[in-house]
Each structure stands twice: as C-alpha cells, then as structure tokens.
Amino acid sequence: MYDALLLLSFGGPEQPADVRPFLENVTRGRGVPPERLDEVVEHYLHFGGVSPINRLNRDIIAAIEAEFASAGTDLPVYFGNRNWHPMIEDTVARMRDDGVRSALVFPTSAWGGYSGCRQYHEDVARAREAVEGAPELTKLRQYYDHPLMIAAFADAVTAARDELSESQRDGARLVFTAHSVPIAADSTGGPRADGGRLYSRQVAEAARLVAAAVGAAEYDLVWQSRSGPPQVPWLDPDICDHLDTVAAAGAPAVVVCPIGFVSDHLEVIWDLDTEARDRAADLGLGFARAGTPGTDPRFAAMIAELVAERIDGVPARRLGSEPLYGVGTNGALCAVECCVPPVRPGRPTA
Numbered sequence: 001m002y003d004a005l006l007l008l009s010f011g012g013p014e015q016p017a018d019v020r021p022f023l024e025n026v027t028r029g030r031g032v033p034p035e036r037l038d039e040v041v042e043h044y045l046h047f048g049g050v051s052p053i054n055r056l057n058r059d060i061i062a063a064i065e066a067e068f069a070s071a072g073t074d075l076p077v078y079f080g081n082r083n084w085h086p087m088i089e090d091t092v093a094r095m096r097d098d099g100v101r102s103a104l105v106f107p108t109s110a111w112g113g114y115s116g117c118r119q120y121h122e123d124v125a126r127a128r129e130a131v132e133g134a135p136e137l138t139k140l141r142q143y144y145d146h147p148l149m150i151a152a153f154a155d156a157v158t159a160a161r162d163e164l165s166e167s168q169r170d171g172a173r174l175v176f177t178a179h180s181v182p183i184a185a186d187s188t189g190g191p192r193a194d195g196g197r198l199y200s201r202q203v204a205e206a207a208r209l210v211a212a213a214v215g216a217a218e219y220d221l222v223w224q225s226r227s228g229p230p231q232v233p234w235l236d237p238d239i240c241d242h243l244d245t246v247a248a249a250g251a252p253a254v255v256v257c258p259i260g261f262v263s264d265h266l267e268v269i270w271d272l273d274t275e276a277r278d279r280a281a282d283l284g285l286g287f288a289r290a291g292t293p294g295t296d297p298r299f300a301a302m303i304a305e306l307v308a309e310r311i312d313g314v315p316a317r318r319l320g321s322e323p324l325y326g327v328g329t330n331g332a333l334c335a336v337e338c339c340v341p342p343v344r345p346g347r348p349t350a
C-alpha cells in the first residue's frame, strides 16, 4: 500500500553562504521586515552559519530506520525540506526515480494550524506539481498529544529540574514555550466549524499534559521567536518578557520546556539557550532548559506507530481531547476551509 516514508521538515542552512538564500525562501511574500531578517542572519552566523536542524533530522531518520528494521517494516526513509536542501522537490524526484509509487509523509511539526500543518500540505502539493510522475504522498496526522511524546517531554522536564541547585529547585517556575504565530493565523487554524485557534489550543493542552505528568500544579505557557512587523499582533507574552514577570513574583528559577519543537534547532539554541538564558542571568533567575523529544528513542517509536496506524490500522493513541487533523493526500487539506491563510501585510495578492 505504501512503499516509503518521507520525513518532511523546515530545513536550515549548513554553511554561512546558505543563510541569506535560506531566509529568502522562508520569508518570501510573508511581510517579514528587513531589519528582522538582518537580526536573524546574525543568529545563524553566531553558530557559524550552520543550523543543527538537518543533522538532527538525519539522526531521527537513523532512529526510524533502526525502529523499522527491528519491527520488520520494509520502508525506505527519505528526507526533504520546505526551505533548504535537501529540498522536497529534489527528494520527490529521487523517490520517483527509485520507483516509489505511494509514500507516507511525517512532518516534523506536531501541530495543527497554518505554519505547522497546512504549509506542509502546500509543500507536498508544490513538490508533486514540480515532479512529473511523482508518487502519491499522504501526510500523517498531528501528534501533539501522543503519549510517547508527552512522556519524553515530561522526563526532559524532570531532568532539567534536577540540573538546578537544591535551593532553586523547589520554587522553580515551570514555563512552556512554543513558536509564536500571528493571532490572525491562529484564529483561522483548523476547520472553520471548530472555531479556530487550533494551534494555540493544542499547545495549551500539550503543556497541561506534560505538567500533569511531572506533577506540577502551576505552570505558564508563553511564546517565542516572533517575527513580522511590530504592528501585527502575535501570540504573547514573549518568553523573555515573561522572565521579568517570574522574577518579579519572587521565583528563584525557571525550568523552560520548549513544548513547541521536536528538536534543538536554532529557535531553541538561540532564542532560549542564548537570549532567554542571558535574560534570566541578568535577573538573577536560575535557568534550566528541558530537552526536546527528537533524540529520545520514544520519538522514533512514536513515528513507527503513526505509520502502523495507516498500514496496519493500529488504533491512534492520544492523551488529549482537542480536535486533531493533519491527514491529507497529495496536499489535499485536512478539511474544507482548514487553516485559511491569513492576509499578510506585504504579501503579493496574486
């Protein structure tokens, strides 16, 4: 029925010369101001112009291959990106040349919403348009509340808390963070009949599930990595501003859980490990950042389970109750009027 798996991700530069063209791909027609782009160029150059994201995705692929081998699942795993090499168009052409007829697509975003789900459908549609004789491509579902992912995040939170000194541990505030998006995009996320806000509702539920798993009665959910022009409202508060609030409330430390991301890519190692950590230091707040689930063996096990749902009809395991979508073949949307793209300032209308 399916003869391959394609891991589809965001992509990131692998050398300094890649940084500008990568960012142009990401932001084309999206109204991100040039000043913001210049800043983001600096973030990448701070790490030698190399994002860890491709390497981390290759590690995830190696873990999936091992998982498939031990389960006797005979599916080759391919790697393609939206914004940088290996580009999805090139990978889909290679899949066709290898004789792949119908493949499943695992997106490295757990979420619904425009950026986390619909844009991956658009990537699939664009790649198939570019490649004559392209295989059928069926995107897997959203997995924000999969028990294996929640368990991996929960153990990472516990490990981060243990890094704090004993005096900081007790009063440490648990803070979840995810990529901010424009409020207009969030409000049209999901099928219209569901009332929108799919992304922020799923993020809030994932945070609740992880907090419950570690026994935290209190926690906060904040946002990070805002871009776009300042007059456009995005989900807030921002993580750095929130650290001021936490410090003012008298907490000795924070445990920051990047619930919105599956791996330690640039949004994590810059925005959290650099910017937020520096802000915490200025405020005299202890700071520990929980790891992301991508390197946890349970993450590959979860992917194998999502594949088995499609191939063997294994029942979908999930802990939450927010609506869950994400499946579509050849770029077909999850539902009619799903995640209608917001009108963006500066975006070409054609």
Ligand SMILES: CC1=C(CCC(=O)O)c2cc3nc(cc4[nH]c(cc5[nH]c(cc1n2)c(C)c5CCC(=O)O)c(CCC(=O)O)c4C)C(CCC(=O)O)=C3C
Residues within 6 Å of the ligand: 010, 011, 012, 013, 023, 026, 027, 030, 032, 036, 037, 040, 051, 052, 053, 108, 109, 110, 111, 115, 116, 179, 180, 181, 182, 225, 226, 227, 228, 260, 265, 266, 267
């Ligand atoms: C919801 C969401 C996720 C999580 C879901 C998922 O994982 O898909 C995510 C992930 C990521 N975002 C990433 C990088 C960037 N995102 C940008 C810009 C934007 N992100 C947005 C949303 C999201 N982004 C939005 C609404 C924009 C504004 C432009 C637009 O409306 O589309 C920009 C432009 C410059 C800037 O920051 O302004 C960059 C460089 C990287 C790669 C990091 C690396 O290289 O290691 C990853 C994994």
Ligand SMILES: [Fe+2]
Residues within 6 Å of the ligand: 179
């Ligand atoms: Fe992003």
